Amino acid sequence: MKWSAVPYVAVRALTKNTMRTVLTALGIIIGVGAVITMVGLGQGAAAEVEEQVNRLGQNVVLVFPGERQLGGVSIGGGSANTLTVEDALALQEEIPEVVAASPEVRSQRVIVHGNRNWHTRVYGQSADYLQIRQWPLESGEMFTHEHVGRAALVAVVGQTIVEELFEGADPIGQTIRVRGLPLEVIGVLSRKGMSLMGSVQDDIVIIPYTTGFQRVSGRTHAMVINVQVYNQESMGIARAKMEDLLRERHRLAPDQPNDFTIQTQEEVAQAATETSRVMTWLLASIAGISLFVGGIGIMNVMLVSVTERTREVGLRLAVGARGPDVLLQFLIEAVILCVLGGIGGIVFGILSTEVIARYAGWPALFSVEAMIVAVSVSAAVGLFFGFYPAWKASRLDPIVALRRE
Amino acid sequence: MPIIELEEITRIYRTSAVAVEALKGIDLEVKERDFLAIMGPSGSGKSTLMNILGCLDKPTSGSYRLDEEDVSKFSRNRLARTRNQALGFVFQSFHLLPRTTALENVELPLLYREEGLSWKEIHRRAREALESVGLGDRLDHTPNQLSGGQKQRVAVARALVTRPRVLLADEPTGNLDTRTSLEIMDIVQRLNDDGLTILMVTHESEVARFAERVVTLRDGLIESDERTESLSARRELERWLAQAESKADQRTRKSAELKEVPEAEEVAI
Ligand SMILES: Nc1ncnc2c1ncn2[C@@H]1O[C@H](COP(=O)(O)OP(=O)(O)O)[C@@H](O)[C@H]1O
Ligand SMILES: [Mg+2]
Numbered sequence: 001m002k003w004s005a006v007p008y009v010a011v012r013a014l015t016k017n018t019m020r021t022v023l024t025a026l027g028i029i030i031g032v033g034a035v036i037t038m039v040g041l042g043q044g045a046a047a048e049v050e051e052q053v054n055r056l057g058q059n060v061v062l063v064f065p066g067e068r069q070l071g072g073v074s075i076g077g078g079s080a081n082t083l084t085v086e087d088a089l090a091l092q093e094e095i096p097e098v099v100a101a102s103p104e105v106r107s108q109r110v111i112v113h114g115n116r117n118w119h120t121r122v123y124g125q126s127a128d129y130l131q132i133r134q135w136p137l138e139s140g141e142m143f144t145h146e147h148v149g150r151a152a153l154v155a156v157v158g159q160t161i162v163e164e165l166f167e168g169a170d171p172i173g174q175t176i177r178v179r180g181l182p183l184e185v186i187g188v189l190s191r192k193g194m195s196l197m198g199s200v201q202d203d204i205v206i207i208p209y210t211t212g213f214q215r216v217s218g219r220t221h222a223m224v225i226n227v228q229v230y231n232q233e234s235m236g237i238a239r240a241k242m243e244d245l246l247r248e249r250h251r252l253a254p255d256q257p258n259d260f261t262i263q264t265q266e267e268v269a270q271a272a273t274e275t276s277r278v279m280t281w282l283l284a285s286i287a288g289i290s291l292f293v294g295g296i297g298i299m300n301v302m303l304v305s306v307t308e309r310t311r312e313v314g315l316r317l318a319v320g321a322r323g324p325d326v327l328l329q330f331l332i333e334a335v336i337l338c339v340l341g342g343i344g345g346i347v348f349g350i351l352s353t354e355v356i357a358r359y360a361g362w363p364a365l366f367s368v369e370a371m372i373v374a375v376s377v378s379a380a381v382g383l384f385f386g387f388y389p390a391w392k393a394s395r396l397d398p399i400v401a402l403r404r405e
Numbered sequence: 406m407p408i409i410e411l412e413e414i415t416r417i418y419r420t421s422a423v424a425v426e427a428l429k430g431i432d433l434e435v436k437e438r439d440f441l442a443i444m445g446p447s448g449s450g451k452s453t454l455m456n457i458l459g460c461l462d463k464p465t466s467g468s469y470r471l472d473e474e475d476v477s478k479f480s481r482n483r484l485a486r487t488r489n490q491a492l493g494f495v496f497q498s499f500h501l502l503p504r505t506t507a508l509e510n511v512e513l514p515l516l517y518r519e520e521g522l523s524w525k526e527i528h529r530r531a532r533e534a535l536e537s538v539g540l541g542d543r544l545d546h547t548p549n550q551l552s553g554g555q556k557q558r559v560a561v562a563r564a565l566v567t568r569p570r571v572l573l574a575d576e577p578t579g580n581l582d583t584r585t586s587l588e589i590m591d592i593v594q595r596l597n598d599d600g601l602t603i604l605m606v607t608h609e610s611e612v613a614r615f616a617e618r619v620v621t622l623r624d625g626l627i628e629s630d631e632r633t634e635s636l637s638a639r640r641e642l643e644r645w646l647a648q649a650e651s652k653a654d655q656r657t658r659k660s661a662e663l664k665e666v667p668e669a670e671e672v673a674i
Contacts, residue, residue: 002521009516016504308503315500318461319514319563320489322482398488399461402500 006325010332013312023301024386025341028378031294032345033352035374036366038287040353042280044364049276053269055192057133059232061239062268063091063225063246064261081221082259085209087249088126088225094245097230097238100128103222105212111165111205112177118164122178122205124212125226130156130189132228140172140187143208151210156187160203176205181215183207235264291374295381302385307404313393314401323394327387334386338379345378346371406473408570408602409435409458414467415625416453427453428464429625435604437570440597440635442613443606445622451606454622455575458604459494460484472570489517493564495574499556501548507559508544511535514567534562538592554585561592565601572596574605578612587645590615590638615641 014021066080088103105124110117123129127145130137143154155176162171171185183205192201213219229238239262246260309330316326350366357364393401416428427450435441443451456462457469460476469476471491479487488494501510511531515522522530535544538558548556557577564572574593578586594615597603605616613619614636621629 002516002518002527004524005516005521012505012509016502311500312502315502316513316517317485318459318488318494318500319517320485320567321517322485325517397462399456402461402496 006328007332010329010336013329014333014336017305020301020305021337024298024337024382025344027294027297027301028338028341028382029294029344029348030297031291031378032342032371032374033348034290034294035287035370036346036349037352037356038283038290039280039367039370040349040364041356041362042276042283043367044357044362046273046276046280047365048363049272050269053265053272055134056265056268057135057226057228059229059235060132060265061227061229061235061242062263062265063087063227063242064263065221065223066259067257067261080259082250083222083225084220085213085222087246088222090245090249091225091227091242095238095241097234097241098227099230100126100132100228102126102129102132102226103209104129104224104226105209105217105219106223107212107217107219109178109205109216111161113165113171113174116165116167118161120161120203120205122207122212122216124209124217125206126209128228129206129226132226135192136190138188138190139170140185142187148208148210151214152208153181153183153211153215154186154207155183156189156206157185158189158202158204159191160200161205162188178205178216183211235266239264287370287374291377294378298378298381299385302382302389306389309389310393310396310401310404313390314396314398314404317394317398318402326394327391330387330390331383334383337386338375338382341378341382342375345374349374406437407434408437408439408472409433409604410468410470410473411458412468412470414454414457414464414469416450416457416462417465427625428457430467431625431627433620433627433630435571435602437602438597438600440594440603440615440617441605442616442619443604443622444608444610444613444619445628447608449622450625451608451622452575455573455604455606458571459492459573460488461494485517486519489514489519490567491570493567493569493572495557495560495564495572495577497576497579499548499553499560499580501556501559501563503549504547506545506547507535507540507551507555507562508532510548510559511563511566514563518567530566531562534566535559537565538562539588552585553581554588557581557585557589558592561589565596569601571602571604574603576606576608578607578609584642584645584649586612587638587642591642594635594638 063083065082085103088101091098092101102125107122109122110119127143127148130142142156143152147154157171162168165176171188174185175182176185229235242262247258250259313326353364356362411431411433414428414431418425418427431454443454445451457464508531511534512527515527515530532544535541538561540555540558543551543555578589581589590612593603607613615638617635618632620627
């Protein structure tokens, strides 16, 4: 047979059966696209979680009031009133491994500047908080222990505040009002992005905890104590000492459970990673189902046309095609379909990942492995169901194939 | 020297329930340039015999010599080459590739030729074949844009385009009306005059009259085999046209243009 005739015949067969071609390609495109999107989102989320855990700070231990399940990643909560400012100070003073401890008090407040206002979270923290979180300032400076001591009316604001309240202008030296309380902006935080929980961390105002407790929140107890430990190695010992100290300070009898929960950064990371792994698996199974459905689609389209294709094979054999000629034609057809479908699927997958990532503000990663797996699976299905009926038909006597009903 | 020699050919169809003995021992010799009609009632084994002659099917036993070569010893590839080069087959139900132009349908056998022709040559030969059956103006029509007679002419062109030694036609006029049947027979007779050996199955004696030799099958055996004086299809066609015209004249008093009635249903391959 003329060598250039085989691809010609294959391409003609594809273009003459537009519906079959489009449906098959669609099956591949959907399968591949879904896998790329799902795995991309899953891995993006996992990477983001890891990043966030790192951004939590350095050698951080969190103390929550009340007894909490390990694995509950939530940094919110703070239902019980068991942690005091004095607890925080004691941790810092009495445990050598503890470098700094910041009692945290949060409140949701509307802040006002000029004729603009903005709903945000106001955090009361100690002067060491930014060091604990490893959060650099963009400009200005952090309030000092002296500010904390006299409950000064000063604030350090996040990037969102700069954008929303000051429209990007330099806020240093300006005054913002919280419930009429004037706070002088003395520092601007660098951009931090999203938190583990998906909230924008830059939407924040940090004030001395003394000011927070006394003037803004109306609370008396810390919602979290952010603790920084000297180094990674002393994490375990610090944790144990903190537990002993707090139990002692809270006068807990040996048979009483803790009325606080200590989580090291690693534990938070573990819990978060666990959650993101579950989500990745969930997304991967959705992807797997899409791939399966796409495969079924390809299979159906191919099988529906088996009779027609068997007769086509019969006719080609009858006019003198050899078995291999026909097989090569069908193989090329299937390969073209798979390549086009695969490319289409990759493009579709990347686009939809981008769209979802942008729309949902969800980070996405493109996984080459996922692309390879998805394309190979679809290609295998397409090749098998495109090729197998042709292979069977090409082994028949021409008249049998031709008469197939 | 016979171009086709059959000896004791049998063909048994084995289905799960029964075995049907479609051919029970056929001896047949066909000389070059012969025009043979194979007749017989339905189920007598005509198609079975034709498929074996066309190398589309294999006999259960017996020997088939084509051009003095034993076909039963042919490999699958050799059989394919024989179908491609030595034989041309025309089916009752046309078997054209759907959604494919007449030209491309006729080019098909040339694509599978062993010595590759240039694309130009392939197009030229296919066009010539279509012109020779009077379809030079229908090259780009797909089967569903063609009437039954036109479809069969495309099929004849496809069978001829490789310049075979033998043309095999299984009830080529079975799905056609009188006039188109006559047109097809005219083409077939002209091909025979040009030296092509022709074997044609038909169960209509009117069609068999155009052959030079009539073989009659009954229950898988040859019942009779006789030479006849063949009728000219050209003349029959002219007579038929004249008659039709006078009838139309009588009815409408106008010279009605005779048009072929396109057949509604398209027979897919
Ligand atoms: N594929 C087949 N399987 C089983 N029996 C068949 C098959 N083809 C034909 N037959 C049987 O063989 C006999 C001859 O059939 P066929 O050659 O088609 O006859 P004809 O063309 O003369 O009408 C019939 O009895 C028919 O039923
Ligand atoms: Mg028949």
